[in-house]
Amino acid sequence: MSIKGKVALITGAGQGIGRAIALRLASDGADISLVDVNGDRVDAVADEVRAVGAKAISLVADVTDRDQVQTAVDRTERELGGFDIIVNNAGIAQVNPIADVTPEEVSRILAVNVEGVLWGIQVGAAKFRELGHGGKIINASSIAGHEGFPMLGVYSATKFAVRGLTQAAAKEYASDGITVNAYCPGVVGTDMWVTIDERFAALTGAPKGATFDKFVGGIALGRAQTPEDVAAYVSYLAGPDSDYMTGQAGLIDGGLVYR
Numbered sequence: 001m002s003i004k005g006k007v008a009l010i011t012g013a014g015q016g017i018g019r020a021i022a023l024r025l026a027s028d029g030a031d032i033s034l035v036d037v038n039g040d041r042v043d044a045v046a047d048e049v050r051a052v053g054a055k056a057i058s059l060v061a062d063v064t065d066r067d068q069v070q071t072a073v074d075r076t077e078r079e080l081g082g083f084d085i086i087v088n089n090a091g092i093a094q095v096n097p098i099a100d101v102t103p104e105e106v107s108r109i110l111a112v113n114v115e116g117v118l119w120g121i122q123v124g125a126a127k128f129r130e131l132g133h134g135g136k137i138i139n140a141s142s143i144a145g146h147e148g149f150p151m152l153g154v155y156s157a158t159k160f161a162v163r164g165l166t167q168a169a170a171k172e173y174a175s176d177g178i179t180v181n182a183y184c185p186g187v188v189g190t191d192m193w194v195t196i197d198e199r200f201a202a203l204t205g206a207p208k209g210a211t212f213d214k215f216v217g218g219i220a221l222g223r224a225q226t227p228e229d230v231a232a233y234v235s236y237l238a239g240p241d242s243d244y245m246t247g248q249a250g251l252i253d254g255g256l257v258y259r
């Protein structure tokens, strides 16, 4: 079944997993609103989406600012003629042992990974209600939202928080015909993992690439995940085949964490 004719907004769409989701939902038939703090990157992805044959707009917005999220959702509806799916994908990682975490770091990662998702849920659901129809809200959690990893403690806390928000929102918005689910990727070879690996190397003296290889070594399917692997699951969550699913945070990690 398809999402042909639907409009999807994706945050953090300038690269990595967000870019792959945009291209996948465009191939599935949706028009795409691409949101990121990096305007050049999101413009380039919009060109790629148009090459697939979908309509695309690129919007610069910081998900930590509710007003900017509101403007992005309003412009999406106005410029693409609807609003049906929001993917709250934008996120950042931080690597630090709990002993060394600073208040500034905590504030920043909570703002992006938790508040950013919260505003996307709140503003997105309000727009679905205003338009008088249901919708799909899809949030980025992680394997780190199911299991705490050393040096990734605060990041893990934010991704557990996304699962909590997803469950609560699923219950609050169910009667509006809005479903709320999360995706929990494993080890995806994006810039985020380059940064994580470099930071582990700097903190522990591990050779560059060793931390990434160690995580990948634990994956039952024997390879790192691609952004397209994640996008395939988000395609299911965005489409009608998942209409009877809400409040879930599914692991899509090649068999790394078992819950």
Ligand SMILES: NC(=O)C1=CN([C@@H]2O[C@H](COP(=O)(O)OP(=O)(O)OC[C@H]3O[C@@H](n4cnc5c(N)ncnc54)[C@H](O)[C@@H]3O)[C@@H](O)[C@H]2O)C=CC1
Residues within 6 Å of the ligand: 011, 012, 013, 014, 015, 016, 017, 018, 035, 036, 037, 038, 041, 061, 062, 063, 064, 089, 090, 091, 092, 093, 112, 116, 140, 141, 142, 143, 184, 185, 186, 187, 188, 189, 190, 191, 192, 193
């Ligand atoms: N890469 C991985 O292995 C995994 C990633 N994830 C999650 O998937 C999501 C996407 O990750 P990646 O594509 O790997 O990351 P990435 O670092 O490659 O891309 C993130 C994008 O989000 C944008 N962004 C960052 N802060 C923003 C803000 N305040 N407002 C708007 N846009 C902002 C960045 O400019 C960038 O384009 C994140 O939520 C991440 O935590 C979850 C599990 C594994």
Ligand SMILES: CC(=O)C(C)=O
Residues within 6 Å of the ligand: 093, 142, 143, 144, 152, 185, 186, 187, 192, 193, 196
């Ligand atoms: C980047 C990430 O989500 C990890 C390490 O689970």
